[in-house]
Amino acid sequence: MWDPKVKTIAALDRGLAVLDLVRRNGSTSLQALHEETGLPKATLLRILVTLERRALIWRRIADGHYCPGSPLQGSRRQSELTDRLAQLAAPELDRLQAEVLWPSDLAIRRGNAMVLCETNRAESYFMIRRDNIGFQVNMLRSAVGRAYLAFCPEQEREKILAALRRSRRGGDAIARDPAYLARSIEHTQRCGYGVRDQGFGGDYDKTRAETNDRLEALAVPIMAEQGRVYGCVNIVWLQGVRTLEQIVAQCLEPLRRTAGAIAQKMSARE
Numbered sequence: 001m002w003d004p005k006v007k008t009i010a011a012l013d014r015g016l017a018v019l020d021l022v023r024r025n026g027s028t029s030l031q032a033l034h035e036e037t038g039l040p041k042a043t044l045l046r047i048l049v050t051l052e053r054r055a056l057i058w059r060r061i062a063d064g065h066y067c068p069g070s071p072l073q074g075s076r077r078q079s080e081l082t083d084r085l086a087q088l089a090a091p092e093l094d095r096l097q098a099e100v101l102w103p104s105d106l107a108i109r110r111g112n113a114m115v116l117c118e119t120n121r122a123e124s125y126f127m128i129r130r131d132n133i134g135f136q137v138n139m140l141r142s143a144v145g146r147a148y149l150a151f152c153p154e155q156e157r158e159k160i161l162a163a164l165r166r167s168r169r170g171g172d173a174i175a176r177d178p179a180y181l182a183r184s185i186e187h188t189q190r191c192g193y194g195v196r197d198q199g200f201g202g203d204y205d206k207t208r209a210e211t212n213d214r215l216e217a218l219a220v221p222i223m224a225e226q227g228r229v230y231g232c233v234n235i236v237w238l239q240g241v242r243t244l245e246q247i248v249a250q251c252l253e254p255l256r257r258t259a260g261a262i263a264q265k266m267s268a269r270e
Contacts, residue, residue: 139164195217
């Protein structure tokens, strides 16, 4: 066994120990790292910023937790692709919010619904209800779901709709209304963005009359070169504070640029 008579680098050892903890925990807060390592928070912050700049970890916007950097090449597992998308999208969502002020969500398709995988609502100037990572979003009535459904490949769309037609959930019942679906998909494709169904108030199954989060949303797809959809990114705003037309004029182009930047990053890592 090689046993050189030299001193180790204490700072490097501390940094690697923190990296090991982040990887082992999957995601962790600064407070948790402080409690586990006993290191001062100022020291931990320097270590975390260094690791983040080397893309070994990333900070999730939704809750401020630190997560392991996803493998940037070669991996195709769904969970790793989702982590990669969230990791690459986080700085773009920060830039978008700085430009338009309103917060954004990043959602991916999981089965026949959309799932929240990143959000910057917690950092918004506006008091907007926060949804947790993993929150399930209705495919047919939400802005992100409608954007995904309208721009995903036709074969994938038909597979989703067939499964939704078999669903017994109340929120999926409109999948059995072909005229509604045709109008929704055509309108979204023509506009280039998705908006909420007027009766959708944030709850998967209930109507806005039953549960109303008092939000509106506009979403665009994050497109892969092969015509696939990585996921969707939206802008959310308070109901009644801005009209859709005002949001389109103010936010649509920055939102599209953001989706394009995320797509470009994802494509470069494939």
